Amino acid sequence: GIQVEQSPPDLILQEGANSTLRCNFSDSVNNLQWFHQNPWGQLINLFYIPSGTKQNGRLSATTVATERYSLLYISSSQTTDSGVYFCAVEQGAQKLVFGQGTRLTINP
Amino acid sequence: DAGITQSPRHKVTETGTPVTLRCHQTENHRYMYWYRQDPGHGLRLIHYSYGVKDTDKGEVSDGYSVSRSKTEDFLLTLESATSSQTSVYFCAIGRVQETQYFGPGTRLLVL
Numbered sequence: 025g026i027q028v029e030q031s032p033p034d035l036i037l038q039e040g041a042n043s044t045l046r047c048n049f050s051d052s053v054n055n056l057q058w059f060h061q062n063p064w065g066q067l068i069n070l071f072y073i074p075s076g077t078k079q080n081g082r083l084s085a086t087t088v089a090t091e092r093y094s095l096l097y098i099s100s101s102q103t104t105d106s107g108v109y110f111c112a113v114e115q116g117a118q119k120l121v122f123g124q125g126t127r128l129t130i131n132p
Numbered sequence: 133d134a135g136i137t138q139s140p141r142h143k144v145t146e147t148g149t150p151v152t153l154r155c156h157q158t159e160n161h162r163y164m165y166w167y168r169q170d171p172g173h174g175l176r177l178i179h180y181s182y183g184v185k186d187t188d189k190g191e192v193s194d195g196y197s198v199s200r201s202k203t204e205d206f207l208l209t210l211e212s213a214t215s216s217q218t219s220v221y222f223c224a225i226g227r228v229q230e231t232q233y234f235g236p237g238t239r240l241l242v243l
Contacts, residue, residue, distance in 0.1 A: 025191075055229055067175075067222065067234035110174060118163065118182065119190060120228050122174035 026051045026115045030123035045096040045126045047111035055114035062107045101130045136235040144241045151210040155223030163227050164206040168219040213242045
């Protein structure tokens with residue numbers, strides 16, 4: 025099956041810093057999503073981005089499907105950005121395969 | 133926020149006992165999913181449903197069964213719980229080709 029690798033596994037930053045999270049996948053995909061899991065465990069969908077670039081406030085994502093990677097950018101980090109960020113790709117009908125996540129800690 | 137609730141939110145049970153987790157949605161979504169989350173594994177798909185009485189297996193379906201008799205409810209059953217099924221279970225709705233919305237999760241401890 026498809027492999028999804030995220031890097032770095034852990035990232036610690038000061039408030040106000042920018043960050044880039046990476047997601048590599050082993051095969052071509054039709055669908056890629058980014059999720060944020062907050063420190064209380066709630067999972068929130070950030071982007072549905074099979075290709076191209078999208079922006080939502082301080083967050084943006086770019087997927088280069090031909091090169092099998094996606095990047096999530098967080099600018100001017102806030103403590104509320106802390107948590108785990110997951111990317112997930114579609115493998116077959118209605119089946120998402122998740123990466124192991126990047127744990128982001130933003131210190132005040 | 134999508135209207136998804138899970139019950140119970142926490143459960144402790146003993147090995148060999150049956151356990152049923154419930155996912156309830158008020159969004160009338162056709163697609164519903166059960167995932168488990170374990171340290172070092174991210175989220176893994178257990179089963180999903182694409183309509184009433186229509187279900188399919190995911191990546192880690194062994195030891196689990198599901199049922200969907202109504203659009204709004206998707207039940208996950210552990211017929212005979214084992215310690216390896218200790219995990220956090222998440223329900224989700226929405227097609228994977230669109231946006232998925234997750235419930236708050238259920239923490240299950242099998243002793």
